[in-house]
Amino acid sequence: MQEITEFNSKLTKQRRNSTILVGVLLTCGFSASIPMFNDSIKHTETLYCNVKSSCRGADIKRGVSYLVDKERRNQLFDNNITVLKILPPENDKAVVWGVASSLFLLTAYGVSKALTDHQEKAVHSQFKMLKIRALENDLIEQTHIDLFGFTKSNQAEITKQVIARQTSETIQAMKSDGELQLDHLNGTLQGELSLKQHQLQLSELDKETAKNQLETAEIKRKLDKLSGNTKTEDTTKSTPDNEQLKQSLINALKSHENSWLWYLVESFTPIIIHGKAGSYKSYTAAAIALLKHYLIDAKIESIADIDYDQNKNDAWKFLVPLEPNIYGQGIDWESYNDGYIAAIERSKHRTLKDNPIVSIWDELTNAKGKFDNAPNIGIPSIFRG
Template identity: 65%
Template sequence: MQEIAEFNTKLTKQRKSSTLLVGVLLTCGFTASIPMFSDSIKHQETLYCNTQSSCKGFNIKRGISYLVDRERRNQLFDNSIQVVKILPPEDDKAVVWGLASSIFLLTAYGVSKALTDHQEKSIHSQFKLLKIKALENDLLESTHIDLFGFSKSSQAEITKQVIARQTQETIQAMKSEGEVQLDHLNGQLQGTLSIKSHQLQVSELDKETAKNELETAEIKRKLDKLNKPVSDAKPTSANEELKTVLIDALKGHEDGYLWKIISSLKPLWLIGNQGSGKTYTAGAIALIRKYCLDAPIYYLIDRHATGDNADVWKFLQSQNTAQTEEDIAAAMADCGQYWLDRIKAKPTDKTQILVDEFTNLRGLVGDVADTFFKLSLTDTRKAKNFFSGVTHNATNDSFAPGTASTRKAGSILIEKFSANGETPLSRVVVRYGLVDVNGNSLEDVEHTLPDWFHPQKIHDHFNGNKIDFDS
């Protein structure tokens, strides 16, 4: 492998440079230690001879001065010799050279030891890298084998299907015209029987469902009457009776999903194509909250509030209305402060804010709408403010960027439908925002709206023309 070759080259270069350095250090060390092997270099010497000799040539003796002086303490020896000459040391710095020699030798050992330790660690590290690469190669090879096996299996399955289809086509081509017509008639008969059977099953299920809902609603009414305290048994006002009847009707319609939505402080969004009745549905919800939950409308933000949508909003009696571009931008900014003030005040009453055609408004006021939308997801519940918005769709482009997960977790989304782009259908789909009895999120649940769920009928119910919920 190329990595191993490069690693060996690197180690070789390190060893060569280290060997050269260690050789130089050893040479210097041994050279500096030479004076340590000669006494004449290190010590002062005394030349002496016997008094009875001629003190010439080989009769002259040489000795280290301090040793000779030690012997001369013996009087007999001192009287028997004659000192000829005192020779100084040849190099008085011999000890320094000996110390330098030791330093060079120790340095050579240290360099050699450091190189050995460094290369040992490098070799261990390289072994680890090679092991990891080997494991990676094994994994890649295993994956390749698995993919090859999967591809082979898929090709075999496709081949089986092709052969089966070709066999069916061959058998079909061999049939006579009468057999083909008979197969066609049998297919039509089987299809008709299947459709009728399915319709019968659906009809029976609808019948059982309606029966169960009716029995459940009746039991709930009886339980409410039985559980009602004696102190509450006093006669109620006509308006309270109208509220009670309407709320009971909402609770009895399809497991009470509508009342759960209307009474929830989660931001509510209605989407749908033109002609699906989004604005009328929003108006009906706002009126029920106004009459049954005592929540007046604080702000209505709609470019067509007194135009195309005037018939929808005329029953709301909003405290503030924003229609122009400047008023809409100011209203959205004001709502942020309004929510903040209510949160600080910890109110007990409830209010409402309605926004229509929000996607178009974003194009008019820009970042103000995005800030307004983000605050509506977090502040409306704490401010006890019912928020309802209407727009065409629920794509990320329709709302403030970066709020997809927050929208799904903290708001309710209802989709409305139309039959032909003009006639609204009672069918709705709750895309998200509701939970079951165990707290699990419910998504894309089909429901319907009651026939009486219209702003005009809700208004008339509390103004002299009571709705007949049993019809």
């Protein structure tokens, strides 16, 4: 408010000084312009009369000399008048005073206009400064309020924690030895449960990582196959790193429990997998088939499965890219029979010297009575490579 008062006082002082100056200039201007209102003051005049008059009193005429001379160019007018006397101007500086009067008046206008423009800009500038300061004050006030609220909130939270800790300590002090032992046991069990859950999460992540790596390898193999960068079916065997991984896996299988897993991979003996529904028999068969394919170069010849449509994106997900022959798709037992006939025909010509192949038969125990050759199915002859 004090700043506004000082600003108003400054404007008032400027207006007062300007008013005095403009008043003086106007007074001088109007005073200097008085001689301009009487022709006798500023012009030479001629006294004349009509030649037929007495040339006395009211008969004498008075006129501005240059106007009379202009009229005397008319011969008739000149012959009918008599020039009596030439009167000089009363003040020969009247024109100069008229110019000075104009300068005074224009100066008064200029001073008034300049002061008006100056004060208008000063008022706008002052309003802007006041607005900026008001915004600054609002921002400072809001910041202070926010800081105060944040401080109070933290203080309340700290107070709650202190009260909660004191209450917990009081409750602990009131418990008996049996209750304390029970709490300790519960804490131990909760810790073990959390650890197991963490280990389970890590195991799931490892499983997903391995699955992604296998999918990446399959996609890379397909891309290399399409681009013609390989001459064999398995593109993962051509690099030293893959050979090293392959040998490491073989060594791991051989060193596990008297090498029975490696025997499943390298042996041509038919493998029969028994189990209840949902016991991952198909996944196990697919895993063994993949090991045979990558470790001993066995070709995935065929998959006979009447539930192929349901399992192609699950159990057989990593075998489908290897392009095996599919039999029984869509619960088609006749097609399943075709797979049986194809296996019999292969067995007539293959020897132990031929490259190994893998044929998978799912739902074999349900095949009885479903097609003509079902009673003749011999498990060993079907699975033999």
